[in-house]
Every structure is written in structure tokens, then in C-alpha cells.
Amino acid sequence: MLRDITIGQYFPGNSLIHRLDPRFKIVITFIYIMMLFTGDHIVCLSVGAVFTAAAIILSQIPFKMFVKSVKPLMPFLILTAALNLLFISSGDVYFHWKFIKITSEGINVSVFMLIRITLLIMGSSLLTYTTSPITLTDAIERLLSPLKKLKVPVHELAMMMSIALRFIPTLIEETEKIMAAQKARGAEIDSGSFMTRAKNMVAILVPLFISAFRRADELATAMECRCYRGGEGRTRLRQLCSAPRDYAALAVTILFYGGAAALGIVLK
Amino acid sequence: MSNIIEIKNLHFSYPAEEGSEPAEVLKGIDLTVKEGEFMAILGHNGSGKSTLAKHINGILVPTSGTVTVDGINTADEDKIFDLRRRAGMVFQNPDNQIVSSIVEEDVAFALENLGVPYEEMRRRVDEALKDVNMYDYRLHSPSQLSGGQKQRVAIAGIIAMKPKCIILDEPTAMLDPQGRREVMSVIKRMNREYGITIVLITHYMDEAAQCGRVVVMDKGRVILDDTPRAVFSQVEQVKKIGLDVPQVTELAYELKKAGYDISDDIITEEECINAIKKLFS
Amino acid sequence: MAILETQGLTYVYSEGSPFQKTAVDHVDLKIDEGEMVGVMGHTGSGKSTLIQHFNGLLKPTLGKVLLDGEDIWADKKNIRDVRFKVGLVFQYPEYQIFEETVFKDIAFGPKNMGLDEAEIRKRVLETAHDIGLGEELLERSPFELSGGQKRRVAIAGVMAMNPKVLILDEPTAGLDPAGRDKILGHIKAYHKRRKNTILIVSHSMEDIAGFADKILVMNKAKLFCYDDTEKVFARAEEIADIGLDVPQITKVFIGLKKQGLDFGKDVYTMEYAKKLLLKKLAEKGGTKNC
Numbered sequence: 001m002l003r004d005i006t007i008g009q010y011f012p013g014n015s016l017i018h019r020l021d022p023r024f025k026i027v028i029t030f031i032y033i034m035m036l037f038t039g040d041h042i043v044c045l046s047v048g049a050v051f052t053a054a055a056i057i058l059s060q061i062p063f064k065m066f067v068k069s070v071k072p073l074m075p076f077l078i079l080t081a082a083l084n085l086l087f088i089s090s091g092d093v094y095f096h097w098k099f100i101k102i103t104s105e106g107i108n109v110s111v112f113m114l115i116r117i118t119l120l121i122m123g124s125s126l127l128t129y130t131t132s133p134i135t136l137t138d139a140i141e142r143l144l145s146p147l148k149k150l151k152v153p154v155h156e157l158a159m160m161m162s163i164a165l166r167f168i169p170t171l172i173e174e175t176e177k178i179m180a181a182q183k184a185r186g187a188e189i190d191s192g193s194f195m196t197r198a199k200n201m202v203a204i205l206v207p208l209f210i211s212a213f214r215r216a217d218e219l220a221t222a223m224e225c226r227c228y229r230g231g232e233g234r235t236r237l238r239q240l241c242s243a244p245r246d247y248a249a250l251a252v253t254i255l256f257y258g259g260a261a262a263l264g265i266v267l268k
Numbered sequence: 269m270s271n272i273i274e275i276k277n278l279h280f281s282y283p284a285e286e287g288s289e290p291a292e293v294l295k296g297i298d299l300t301v302k303e304g305e306f307m308a309i310l311g312h313n314g315s316g317k318s319t320l321a322k323h324i325n326g327i328l329v330p331t332s333g334t335v336t337v338d339g340i341n342t343a344d345e346d347k348i349f350d351l352r353r354r355a356g357m358v359f360q361n362p363d364n365q366i367v368s369s370i371v372e373e374d375v376a377f378a379l380e381n382l383g384v385p386y387e388e389m390r391r392r393v394d395e396a397l398k399d400v401n402m403y404d405y406r407l408h409s410p411s412q413l414s415g416g417q418k419q420r421v422a423i424a425g426i427i428a429m430k431p432k433c434i435i436l437d438e439p440t441a442m443l444d445p446q447g448r449r450e451v452m453s454v455i456k457r458m459n460r461e462y463g464i465t466i467v468l469i470t471h472y473m474d475e476a477a478q479c480g481r482v483v484v485m486d487k488g489r490v491i492l493d494d495t496p497r498a499v500f501s502q503v504e505q506v507k508k509i510g511l512d513v514p515q516v517t518e519l520a521y522e523l524k525k526a527g528y529d530i531s532d533d534i535i536t537e538e539e540c541i542n543a544i545k546k547l548f549s
Numbered sequence: 550m551a552i553l554e555t556q557g558l559t560y561v562y563s564e565g566s567p568f569q570k571t572a573v574d575h576v577d578l579k580i581d582e583g584e585m586v587g588v589m590g591h592t593g594s595g596k597s598t599l600i601q602h603f604n605g606l607l608k609p610t611l612g613k614v615l616l617d618g619e620d621i622w623a624d625k626k627n628i629r630d631v632r633f634k635v636g637l638v639f640q641y642p643e644y645q646i647f648e649e650t651v652f653k654d655i656a657f658g659p660k661n662m663g664l665d666e667a668e669i670r671k672r673v674l675e676t677a678h679d680i681g682l683g684e685e686l687l688e689r690s691p692f693e694l695s696g697g698q699k700r701r702v703a704i705a706g707v708m709a710m711n712p713k714v715l716i717l718d719e720p721t722a723g724l725d726p727a728g729r730d731k732i733l734g735h736i737k738a739y740h741k742r743r744k745n746t747i748l749i750v751s752h753s754m755e756d757i758a759g760f761a762d763k764i765l766v767m768n769k770a771k772l773f774c775y776d777d778t779e780k781v782f783a784r785a786e787e788i789a790d791i792g793l794d795v796p797q798i799t800k801v802f803i804g805l806k807k808q809g810l811d812f813g814k815d816v817y818t819m820e821y822a823k824k825l826l827l828k829k830l831a832e833k834g835g836t837k838n839c
Contacts (some may be wrong), residue, residue: 012407132369132370133369134368134369134370134373162367162368162369163367165369166366166367166368166369166410169409169411170363170411173411214364215361215363215364218359218361218364218365219364219365219367221327221359222357222359222364222365222367223367223377224327224352225325225327225352225356225357226352226356226367226377226378226381226425226426226429227349227352227353227378227381227382227429228377228381229349229381233383234380234381234383235379235380235383235384235385235386235389236380236386237372237373237376237379237380237386237389237390237393238373239386
């Protein structure tokens, strides 16, 4: 049940997209998001869709994984689209009943919204699917490293992030174990009234917190024993080096963005 | 050979909680360990063996007395990282000492902290992984590994620092028999091939029997300090403090007690088989 | 009569995905009431998956689990009752403790059963006594206790449900020899008084040799054997072949047999080995040195 969570899931591989420098991938993703949200002509979105489709094909990750990434957010998306559809009242009116009006503008906005968000989720899923969380953290740390001068604890934040990532599977497994143990003592977790279930959550959360603190304590000692003393003077095993392909990918993205923007202006 | 660890009249108490006397955990320990030795510290829970281990790399410092490791006084805060690089520590719970979600990066963690340059780090990480037979798993996530494998990764993370001494605090307590065998064989090889001094804290007598020297602790004191053979032949005394002796040692001891001519310092199955055969010949 | 029975029990993890794995493969088993069973098998042999079927935490992919002759999954609504009848203590159970006092933590199971205050109190006191926890500990916080004591609190929490079958998954893992002997001693005494069925999973055949009437061995998702202790130990060589640890004493007698001294195959406890050798030596007569 808990294992179905796909956030931050990573599919190891060796495609072009996998091999791109994660720093570039993050920057590219940002440009991509800008592309989706600045163009307001259907052509701009089409360009975005083509770009997404190309990247997905290059990543060699099955398309159904991207469908899966959008699925959990579908109810939310449909609700937003429906609200836009029903309550935007400008444009030609196609249908009118009491206070509900369906207008050309409403259809436009909701369809745009739907496509944009879907593309956004697919694009950012592509980033996490092809980049291991730890590499991603690392890249963020390096992209943000100029902020160190402003006394932002970039290294510490990144270290916390990566430790959290390291312990997610451990804590999921632990939660499952504790749940099974309390179920064996007759605790009702997936059945029973809301109140009993809420009460029984305590029986899971208390041991889980105690264990997390114990782990944190032991891990801190183990880190000290391995000479951890903050980010100062650290070297790294993982070297991030950019290759011509990274610049090429960036250039292609910018071209797409430029093209979409230009088309948007011309066709207006 | 020179002494790598020198412990002199070590006393240690945890700070007293309100309204109670400070409980003295270590009550005057004198112990020296020679370079390249393979030593086990045996004792039941609460005997002070883990507390003693934590003194060797400066996680704890003595209330009185001194601990010196490779010439460094563990109470000297300026040299703490020097000390920890030379005396690495492996803990009981394999999950709680692995920092990174990729095996090879975890092995590199100490080297990153020490600022080792990339080329050398790469080489040392690969060597350490090969030493513990985990090279093929270098890109795996620790959550995909068995307990024994995780513990070997933790050992690799220490070996990569090129320490002179490794202290292992009950490294096999949470492992299954297979994992225990893997870990023991790695530890033994590190001692044999690189001459790394090993201090193995354990309550498994079969592991202690594989060491060169066994120190038995009880109530914060060292009560026996000898070869495994000599220690286990003290069947009564070892059992009295709640520890086991190997079954073969106990059997020989019982036969001798019944008046048969059998040596009382048997610790392997082979010795036992031969001794019994002799009785029947 | 069999209290627990499995018929063609099969369990497949992640069915239909590329990670599909058969953890338990067509296991047929009958465990009689009142027996003390040792369960062995190495990590991944399917033993943990098997025992989680006995109290309905897992539902068989194929086959049936019968408790007292009735299919536990016949009516899904009764599965909670099955969990009260078959108590399961997981590995490192002290990590499931959550209440503020030892008393409350032991009472959690009985309370979930819907018992009245007086009955709960009676059960908690009884089991605390059974597992060797003094009454003075009951109002203390379980988190202040020693590791061994915490483990006993957690075990008591399951025992207090008065299960007909009690299953313990490696109850002595990580304990020192004294702690191990204490817990096994209390479980044995509890078994003697209550005469209920107990299954103990253990990696240590030396421990199992000390308490079990019967031994169940799992290997590669299949039932390797389920038989009387001495009969299983008579197959010690096969058991060593599948990678399990055989007691040192048994290995010695296997070695002796190979060298022509055959004292029978069923030597697995210290006590018996000693008696046997002394008897044989007396029969032989001769070199006593005093």
C-alpha cells in the first residue's frame, strides 16, 4: 500500500536524458515550465507537447509511467477544469442554466489549464524518473551554492535532504512492520470507526517516532565517527561535469521556447 | 610490536540524573592492545563492554584515567579527527550507520569529510568495496541489501579511511547466521591481510573463539584476559557471569569432571572428536 | 487434534509484476494442540511469510489455513478474532511498545478484544507474572526499562490475549546469553502451565534443541520437513547441507560416526551427549584417571 507512492521515484537507465548533467536538467525543466505558462496560444502548447513527447521517447521510460504520475492528481485537475468551465462567464455563451454559463472562454481556459498541468507533471516526472534523488539533491546544492555567501546553509539543507531520502525506504518498511504488529494485537487500522482508527494511529505513530529519533541519534554518532564536520573542506565522490550534449540540450530547449514564443506572437 | 591502544586506570560514570548517584560503568580498566592484534571483548549486556569501545575513538572520554590510541590521547579535542581516522568504528545496527542512498557514496563519506582528492577517493572506495566483496553492488541502494551486506558496506566505509584499528560494537548481533559468517570472514581477512588491529565486541562465544585474545568483562571490570582456549577452559567462571562456552569445551569439561583423562582446553569440533576418539581407543 | 492446518498454502508476492516471487509454495501442515514447535529456515526461506498466514495478516494466494478445523478466511469479518486466537509476536517486538505504562501496554490487546476492566486487570497481572515482570514494574514507563525487560513487556502484550496458539518470531534476537535463557525459560514455563500451542522461530538450532517437541524446517519456499525433534536432528547432515546451523555437539557426533564411532544419530543436547558418553565409557571400562 505504502509502496505505491511514486513521488521521487527513479528508474535507472542509460538514455540520453539519464546521462544529462542534473544541473542542466533542472535549468531545462525551469525553462520548460516557463514555456508552458507564458505562451497563451494553442500552438505554444503544441510545441510544448512535442517537446515533452520527444523527451519522453528519448528517456526510454514507458509512457504508462507518465500516465501513472498524472493519475493521482486527476480528480484535482478535473475539478479545477470544471470550475473554470462553469464559472468563467466571458466570451460567447454556448449554454446557460440559472447561474451556470458555459462560454468559449471558459472552455478555452479549462482546456489550456488541463493540458498545461498535465504537461507540467509529465515534464517534472521526467526529471525525477531519470535522475536519482541523491543526484538531484547534489545538483540543487551546487546550483544554490552562490547563496552560501548570503549565509544560507545550503550544504546542511542538502545533507538533510539526502539523509531523508536515504531513510524513506527504511521508515516505510518500519511503518509496515509496526502496523502488522499492532494489527496482531487487534488494533483496527483499515476497518472500524473513524475514532478507533484515529486512536490506533497513536499506536503506530508513537513507536515510529521513537524509532526515528533513535535512528537519528545513532546515525549522528556514526557520522561523527566518520569525521563529519559540516560542508567546509569536503570533496565529493560524485563529480558533475557538463559535456557538449548538455549545452546542446539546453540550446534545443531555448530554441523550442523561442520558437513557441515567436509563433505565439505571430499568430495573435 | 608497539602498543596501538593503551588504557590506563580508566573510570567512567554517566552524568548523574537528578536525585541519584552517578552510576560508575567502568571501574578501573587497564588494557593494552598491540598493533595487529585480533581481540574480542566478551561480556553480557550492561557489563560495560560497549562503553569501553566508545572510549577507544573518543565518542566518550574518561571520567578519570587515560586512553591513548596510536599516541593520541582521546581527550585531546584538537586531534579528534586524527584519532577517528585511525580508529574506525562499526556499530550494531547496520541501517543506522549508512548515510547515503548509494553504496559507493556511503563508502566515500568519510573520505569526502576528510577532503581526499577525487582520483584517490575513487581508487580507495573501489578497493574497499572489493575488500568486502561488495564491488558488484556499488551502485545499489542500501535498502536492497541484506543485513550482512549492509554491515560489510559499513566496514568498507571504515576501511576506506585506512585506519590502523577497527572497533566493532556487536556487529553481528542483528544478523542471521549467513550474515554473521560473511562479516566474520571479512573482519578476519582485514586483520590477516592488512594487519589492521581488530577489537570485536560480542556476546557470541563462537566468534570470540576465532580471535587471538579474549577479554571478558563483568560489572565494569576486566575479569579474564587470555587466549580463547585459556578463557573458555574456565567453564564455571564464564557461565557464572551469564556467558556461554562452546559446547565442545563444556562437554570436555564435564567428562573431565567425571574423572576421564581429557584435555580441558578444547575449543574446536576437531579437537573434541579426536579427544573422544582417544578415550575410546 | 490439529489446531492449525494448512492445505496447499501458497503465497505469491507482487503477483503479475516483474518482481513476482513465490514466498510459500504448496505447504501442507498439521500442528497438533499443545505442541511446542521450533521453526527454522534461513532468511528468505518463507518462514516469516508462513507464520503471518497463521493469524490472517496475510491472505493465501492459493490454498487454505484452518484453525480448529475452520477456514480462517471463510468469513472475512472474523479475521480479527483469528488474531486474538493466534497471537503473533514479531521480531524485535519492543519497537511496538507505545503506552505510558507497562500495564497499559500489556492491556492494549485485551482491551481491543473488548474485555471488561476486571478481566483485563487479571490477565495483565497473570501474564506479567508468567513472563517474569515484577508487579512494581507495571506502573513504570516501558521506555525506562532494560532491553530484555522491554522485550518481555512486548511478549506479555500478546500473551495477555490468551491465544490458543502463540507464535514468536526470533524472540531472543540480539539478546545476550543470559537474556536469551531467561526469555526461553519463561516461555517454557508458560507453555507448561497453559498447555497451549507455541511456535518459536529461531536461527539457533542449539536453542531449538532445548525446548521443541517438533521442528518445522522451511527451505526455498517449501516445507522441508515437519517432524519430532529427534527425527529432524537425525537428518542433521541434510539440514547442514541447506545451509542451516547444526548444534556443535551434533557436528561432533557426526564426525565421530564418520571415524567409526557410531553413538546413534539423535544427539543434540549437551545433557544427553554427556550421559551417553559417560554410559558408553563406563561400559568400555578402563582409563579413569582417579
